[in-house]
Amino acid sequence: MLIDDHALFRYGVGMVLAAGLVDIEITEAASLEQALLQSDDAFDLVLLDLQLQGLNGLDGIALIKRKWPHSKVVIVSANQDKHIQDEALARGAHGFISKLETPSRMLELVGQVLAGQLPASTPVPNPDKKPRLSPRQSEVLELLCLGLPNKLIGRRLNLSENTVRGHVQAILQTLQVSSRSEAAFVARRQGLIN
Incomplete structure (x- = not known):
């Protein structure tokens, strides 16, 4: 399940995952409230945005774990604050993937999570390498x-x-x-x- 309030981001990540993983079925939700209305069938993985309208991702980890206790929850966010990452892990997230990652790297990290190999905290892109803008x-x-x-x-x-x-x-x-x-x-x- 992919929970993010930006439809374009959900669509893009869904395309990346569908193209890179076999036998994948993706369910999308624009909010935690919408996600929790889904069936009780467990998801292998929940990709959860940190900044959501209404209930935020950090507060939602416990609700997701309660509804789908065997699902792996990974926070996906542009927020790279180490304290936020540590808080997410302390609340039960299985990992943290930066939205600054390339699609291929995100796919690799998702594959690692599904295989049970993701480290507690994923490295984020080098902040010293600034993007070039005109x-x-x-x-x-x-x-x-x-x-x-x-x-x-x-x-x-x-x-x-x-x-x-x-x-x-x-x-x-x-x-x-x-x-x-x-x-x-x-x-x-x-x-x-x-």
Whole structure:
């Protein structure tokens, strides 16, 4: 089961898993509440986003373990705070996979979990290796991090809304995230903005 409130991320991870694993059946949920309404049939693995609308992933670990005690729960998040990872493991998660991982690495880690080989905490990508953004993408990112919508970013930078949208998509892809809020978080974390 894949629990994440970003439909595009669920779709992408589902495609990666379906292409890379044999005999896999994926169930999706946009929230913990929606996930817990699923049947009582156990899942081999639950990939759980940390930042969810309503009940968050950390608080949801116990509920998932109660409903499906034999399921392996892995947190999947852009948040790379070591304390959060330790807290997730202390609450019963089997591992932590960063959303900054490449699809092939995520597939490898999921395979390890299913085989019972995942270490307690998965390594995260090297934070010293900063993504390369163009000067214009950096300007768009800075305004995006201020919470401005595409239209206002376009006005500030004298760009069309479509051009800004293209830059935002390129930024999301470069940072390997699925939302503007995740992009802002990663950008601050990696020192890409002031």
